[in-house]
Amino acid sequence: MTVLEGLQYDNGSKCVKIPFIGVEVSAEVIDTVARVNLIQCYRNDNNFTVNAIYKFPLPPSAAVNDFQILWDDGTKIVAKVEKKKIASGIYNSAVQSGFSAYLLEEKTPEVFEIKVGNLQSMQTITVHIGYVQELTNDLKMDNLVRFELPLTIAPRYTPPGIPFKATHVSYSQDAYAYTLEITVSCRMSGRVTNITSDSHAITTEFNIDNDGNVARVRLTNSDEVLDKDFVMLIESEGSDNPRAFVEYNPETDTNCVMLTMVPRFSFERHYRTELIFIVDCSGSMNGIKIENTKAALDLFIRSIPNETYFNIILFGTGYVTLFDKSRCNSQGILDKALKFVDNLSANMGGTQIYSPLRWAFDHAQKDMSTTIILMTDGEVNNTEELIKLTDTEIRKCKNPKYGVRVYTLGLGNSVSHHLVDGIARVGQGFAQYIGDCDMFNGKVVQILKNAVQPPITNYIVKWTPDAEHSISAERDTRKPTNIKKLSFFTPAQHINTDELHTTNIASNRQQSPNVIPVITPHSRLAVFCFLAPGQVPRKTIRLTGDSVEGLITIDVKFERLGNGTLVHTLAARRMIEEIEHGTSYLD
CATH class of the missing domain: 3.40.50.410 (von Willebrand factor, type A domain)
Known part of the structure; x- marks a missing residue:
């Protein structure tokens, strides 16, 4: 069983696709996070009204923060968030009353579904979906940020006894009739030295407006078919470096801190x-x-x-x-x-x-x-x-x-x-x-x-002047026998190209992930912390842990981003994910 890509309706005997006119993706990469706007245009060529369903892939780490429908007469419909049962009831009631209605749901962490109720004959609609996501590093080399745009929902094998889930997208020959446009703007803290893609042909512009930290990427061929994910690697000076960003949201009167780095450290000896x-x-x-x-x-x-x-x-x-x-x-x-x-x-x-x-x-x-x-x-x-x-x-x-x-x-x-x-x-x-x-x-x-390297244990993050947050993926109650002090980030360490213990955190700060993941060299770490209204972060965020060879630590001065919701949204997405998997501070 397969599911046709994009918008479709059931004619009583089979699913019929509504013509795909074009796909446009505009994204902005800011150091290690991305804002993405996905635009897809459809037209109902039938001489009757249909109720349609639209499935599309998103990164599992994406936080959807915008959903709009634009009609061909200029009418714009902006969605709002409701609990699932309430939203479904509002949608069904509107459709039964003959009104146009739209419902967006997460079906799996990487597949979303939009229901389009009462799409009129010969009507064209444009679907706008906005989301933000964290970006990872790539182990090909140092200072490499990986931006990936999922364009397919690949076939999934269903083992015996497991309920079938229709997530496979098939690509018909008329898929070549639409165009695909991708534009990615990169605004990095360091000079952009190279951008590559092994998945698609791209055209790259560097030094935009005489700023070496800014670059722009476009898809070279607009007739590309959505048969594989778009992957782009951005190399910029210092993108692995430890950073701590503080963002203020005036609507909630809260600060949210993001600590991110690609650790560089190693131990002197090999352990069995x-x-x-x-x-x-x-x-x-x-x-x-x-x-x-x-x-x-x-x-x-x-x-x-x-x-x-x-x-x-x-x-x-x-x-x-x-x-x-x-x-x-x-x-x-x-x-x-x-x-x-x-x-x-x-x-x-x-x-x-x-x-x-x-x-x-x-x-x-x-x-x-x-x-x-x-x-x-x-x-x-x-x-x-x-x-x-x-x-x-x-x-x-x-x-x-x-x-x-x-x-x-x-x-x-x-x-x-x-x-x-x-x-x-x-x-x-x-x-x-x-x-x-x-x-x-x-x-x-x-x-x-x-x-083959032993894990770091007993992490402690000091977010605010008055307290510290001590939760780690590994807890070891033994006192370290070695007092040697190591650093989480040693610039000379480069990539060679050849039980969970949790405690409830204080009410004036909420860390996400609540359980800090195992920290390993050359694998990006990102930790968020919501501060209560009136709370401010330390001038220097401190991360410490115990290793088999001694105390390991780093101090990172924070950079103020100004007002906004980007970091808040990413942190909230992390907290939701933890709640879903039973590892949040609430469990």
Whole structure:
């Protein structure tokens, strides 16, 4: 079963598409956040009124803050937020009364649906959707910000016993009749040195208005079809640097602080650890995805440090393991693993991740830390079940010294970000992506370095002059035996291109995420804090933690953004996400 892209109506026997006239995307990237305005134009060419449904993809981290409908006679309809049941009742009542009505709902964290009631014959409507989102870094190199615009909702495999969810978008031949325009303005704190896209041909302008920090990007070909996500990498000087932004919202009389950085630190010695690679060999991985998977896994295996234990699980409808339990790296073990990798192919059927993931948790070593690295295109329909499994297993871990983490590596041009990001988030790891045309050696090497490094524990963030907020993804009650002081950000550290403990926070500040994620080198950290009316932040935000080699800390002076709601909206989106997953300060 598939769902046609864009606006459609049911004629009683099948879903019929309403003609797509054009798609326009305008975005503004400001350092590590983005404002996006998505415009889609439709026309009802029928000689009768229809009730239509419109499905479209958005990043799971997006916070929708604008929804408008523009009629061809100039009438503008601006939406307002209501509780789901109330909104649905208002919509149904209006449609039954013969009025035009519009309803926007989140169906999954990466698929939204708009219902259009009583679209008149020959009427043209333009749908405007605005959202804001946080941006991540990319491990190809330092100072690289990744902007990704989802243009597809890829087919999702449904394991037996899981209710089917129609999220697949099919692209018909007449999709070539419409135009796609993308314009991205970049306003960075440092000079923009390069902008690239492996997914689409782009035209780039630098030094806009003689300002080296400003650039503009346009899609070169307006006849591009929406068959793959748009990915753009922005390189600008200092974009990894620690920053603390303070935004004031006069409507609520509140300050909201955003602390962001790409940590750079390393430890002097290697610590014994275990790696378990879970590799997707289902049919959807056929072609360039499985070839990239083999190449990346081969590099992973060849780069594993001595005295590191590892295992490989290949999965599809079923799964197979290289060893019955992880083995310590040696030449003989390495040769066997490389032969195992060389023979893998996308011939194992459907995408059933649950059982191999369950196996990895059950067989993790008890006397060393374990990192699970999941490599998949994420094309499944039981995403929530997999996230819940990961969350449950991570919460079971009582020993921060010998814990389990889950890293994810999304493969292909239409990856499920909800699955890849979601598992990494609750798994106290981080997510990275390899597109069909990506160069990925640097990513693999840095992922491996992070995977064999012990976690930082006992985070403390001092937001205000009178108090501190102490909640971390890992809690270790032992006193550090080493008093050496390290820094979360050492500029000389570059990318080499070759149980959850929570406490309720004080009422005058609310941090998001309430549980600070595991901090790893070269993976962007972003933490928000709402301050109550009248509260002001410290002049310097301080983050500290304990590492196996001593205290690790950093002080970041805040920069005032002025009045606005951008940072507030991003922080609120984070808090909603935490409530949905049971990790907020309310739980």
